[in-house]
Amino acid sequence: MSVDELSRAFRQHGRIVIVGASLAGLRAAETLREEGFTGSLTMIGDEPQEPYDRPPLSKQVLLGHMPADATPLPRRRALDAQWRLGVAATGLDLTGRQVRLADGEEVPFDRLLIATGTRARPWVKEAEADLDGVFVLRTSDDAARLNRRLTARPRRVLIVGAGFTGSEIASACRERGLEVTVAERGPAPLVGALGGVIGAVAAELQREHGVDLRCGITVTALEGDSAGRLTCAHLSDGTVLDVDVAVIALGAMRNTEWLAGSGVAAGPRGVACDAGCRAFDIHGIVTDDIFVAGDVARSPHPLFGYQFLSLEHWGNAVTQAEVAAHNMISSGPDRLPYLWVPAFWSAQFGVNIKSTGVPTMGDKLMITQGSLAEHRFTVAYGFQGRVIAAVAFDQARWLDFYRRLIETAAPFPLEFANVDRRPEGLRAVPSEFPDPSLPSHGPTVTLSGYSPSDRKVTFTPARM
Amino acid sequence: MRIVVDLNRCEGYAQCAFLAPDVFTMHGEEALMYTPHAGDAQREHVMRAAAACPVQAILVDQRDDQADEPAAQREAEAHVR
Ligand SMILES: Cc1cc2nc3c(=O)[nH]c(=O)nc-3n(C[C@H](O)[C@H](O)[C@H](O)COP(=O)(O)OP(=O)(O)OC[C@H]3O[C@@H](n4cnc5c(N)ncnc54)[C@H](O)[C@@H]3O)c2cc1C
Ligand code: SF4
Numbered sequence: 001m002s003v004d005e006l007s008r009a010f011r012q013h014g015r016i017v018i019v020g021a022s023l024a025g026l027r028a029a030e031t032l033r034e035e036g037f038t039g040s041l042t043m044i045g046d047e048p049q050e051p052y053d054r055p056p057l058s059k060q061v062l063l064g065h066m067p068a069d070a071t072p073l074p075r076r077r078a079l080d081a082q083w084r085l086g087v088a089a090t091g092l093d094l095t096g097r098q099v100r101l102a103d104g105e106e107v108p109f110d111r112l113l114i115a116t117g118t119r120a121r122p123w124v125k126e127a128e129a130d131l132d133g134v135f136v137l138r139t140s141d142d143a144a145r146l147n148r149r150l151t152a153r154p155r156r157v158l159i160v161g162a163g164f165t166g167s168e169i170a171s172a173c174r175e176r177g178l179e180v181t182v183a184e185r186g187p188a189p190l191v192g193a194l195g196g197v198i199g200a201v202a203a204e205l206q207r208e209h210g211v212d213l214r215c216g217i218t219v220t221a222l223e224g225d226s227a228g229r230l231t232c233a234h235l236s237d238g239t240v241l242d243v244d245v246a247v248i249a250l251g252a253m254r255n256t257e258w259l260a261g262s263g264v265a266a267g268p269r270g271v272a273c274d275a276g277c278r279a280f281d282i283h284g285i286v287t288d289d290i291f292v293a294g295d296v297a298r299s300p301h302p303l304f305g306y307q308f309l310s311l312e313h314w315g316n317a318v319t320q321a322e323v324a325a326h327n328m329i330s331s332g333p334d335r336l337p338y339l340w341v342p343a344f345w346s347a348q349f350g351v352n353i354k355s356t357g358v359p360t361m362g363d364k365l366m367i368t369q370g371s372l373a374e375h376r377f378t379v380a381y382g383f384q385g386r387v388i389a390a391v392a393f394d395q396a397r398w399l400d401f402y403r404r405l406i407e408t409a410a411p412f413p414l415e416f417a418n419v420d421r422r423p424e425g426l427r428a429v430p431s432e433f434p435d436p437s438l439p440s441h442g443p444t445v446t447l448s449g450y451s452p453s454d455r456k457v458t459f460t461p462a463r464m
Numbered sequence: 465m466r467i468v469v470d471l472n473r474c475e476g477y478a479q480c481a482f483l484a485p486d487v488f489t490m491h492g493e494e495a496l497m498y499t500p501h502a503g504d505a506q507r508e509h510v511m512r513a514a515a516a517c518p519v520q521a522i523l524v525d526q527r528d529d530q531a532d533e534p535a536a537q538r539e540a541e542a543h544v545r
Contacts, residue, residue: 053468056500063497070501074466074525315472345471350492352476376493394493397475 007331014039017099017107019089020115021045024294024317028113030076031325041081046088055314057143058165059347062172068144092262111328114271117295118252128222133230135247149245158233158243160219162189164346166249171348174209181212183219186434194359194391196432201372205349222246254296270298270310275337277324293324304358313344341403354396357389357406365431366413370395382412465507466525467500473521483516484509
């Protein structure tokens with residue numbers, strides 16, 4: 001059979017298995033069907049729910065606007081898939097082409113998509129993490145539990161870690177009129193993702209909205225009463241804080257343990273893949289039939305020096321899943337590279353924050369529009385004389401324009417410095433990313449090295 | 465009916481909030497908040513909002529029969545071996 005015939009036969013009768021039935025898994029499945037795959041399709045997911053959307057969990061759900069189980073993702077089309085929900089994949093047999101499930105079953109495949117995403121990083125001390133009143137937020141069950149507790153109006157909520165998730169939770173709590181303390185090891189909220197200059201604005205926002213924000217502080221211990229209920233938190237400056245709820249928001253861990261020993265290049269940084277979403281094996285050789293997409297993937301990006309990027313964002317999961325799915329049923333020159341420019345949004349304290357490009361790469365920045373003092377601005381990040389990222393606070397409409405500057409490697413500092421003609425933007429200043437070797441909350445765009453098996457991390461996803 | 469908005473694309477023009485105010489609301493200056501799971505009574509409004517969005521950021525269930533029951537469940541049942 002010629003390559004074309006093989007490819008046609010696979011499209012008609014092949015067996016595709018997708019592990020991880022969430023945003024990336026669902027969008028990949030839809031794309032496979034849309035592009036004419038008529039073979040068998042199996043969706044394996046350890047959560048019992050059908051695929052649902054996570055961003056509303058820290059926003060609409062925690063504001064009490066809607067229940068946690070009300071975010072099932074809309075379907076673009078019928079999937080005609082076999083669903084194995086509520087059962088985890090526990091192993092992968094590369095040569096035998098089978099996925100092992102927790103219930104002992106083995107599911108054979110011709111091509112596999114790994115879309116197992118991430119989970120919340122738990123509190124380090126297990127006994128303390130088990131206290132009643134200690135929460136994380138990743139799943140709809142997490143959100144339901146936390147929302148129930150917030151509805152009971154705790155005296156004070158402690159949020160450990162001021163990354164995007166922690167800051168959004170703090171915002172929701174304040175909007176509900178709850179007392180909130182945020183403890184952040186770094187010098188400001190969002191500093192790992194956006195740097196110190198913009199982090200200072202995030203700090204102002206929090207304080208203006210009544211958050212008791214404590215930076216440069218770590219939580220050293222959580223303490224409970226005899227009934228196992230959280231009562232207080234010990235901080236590194238010696239303070240003891242009475243709290244009955246603590247939310248651990250220290251970033252995410254990639255769900256790759258099930259791939260241990262499989263021969264796929266998978267580890268704590270995720271699963272390395274080529275620009276076409278094909279997973280690498282541990283020797284750095286690309287596999288032909290194993291694909292990766294979403295939060296669990298790390299892939300090289302030509303716009304960013306071919307550095308492997310790990311992106312924990314909604315838009316990445318959707319777009320990468322579509323490219324992976326397309327490539328799973330295409331051959332040779334029909335395959336597409338994954339060239340999406342990273343982008344994400346966050347809504348907190350009434351401000352719409354949006355980002356394009358890779359801010360963590362930008363060592364300089366300039367305010368090109370608006371003003372930091374007004375909390376309404378656009379900032380461009382530069383790296384080695386070119387525009388590498390832009391972030392907008394309540395100025396989202398401009399970001400498409402900046403995305404094109406990034407795509408065309410426009411020179412930095414920008415010539416049109418400050419179209420508003422305000423003093424802040426006239427020059428490029430250091431963006432003040434913290435020393436990557438100092439742990440804080442993690443940025444959600446992570447530069448994770450150059451080679452598939454690279455264990456050396458150039459920008460540590462610094463965590464507490 | 466199920467709704468998801470691609471908030472990377474959304475530019476906060478608020479057309480949707482005019483056309484289906486019970487489902488889409490602006491939070492602050494330009495952050496959009498929406499109800500991901502709206503009653504079917506809203507369908508007409510939501511479809512109009514989706515059509516009017518200048519950046520086509522609103523995705524609504526394409527399957528009329530899907531209503532509010534868990535599609536995965538039904539598909540799973542249809543495939544019991
Ligand atoms: C509270 C919250 C708020 C967010 N807000 C934003 C936002 O405002 N903007 C933004 O851009 N992004 C946001 N995100 C990030 C966005 O939700 C993720 O990028 C997206 O969910 C990634 O999708 P995914 O399918 O790759 O991974 P996931 O959604 O993590 O899905 C992976 C799935 O695989 C399952 N799984 C894991 N291991 C196994 C196994 N061994 N066997 C079977 N199944 C397995 C998991 O249980 C999960 O269901 C937010 C995330 C959270 C948690
Ligand atoms: S109409 Fe579209 S762009 Fe405008 S707010 Fe609604 S979703 Fe966003």
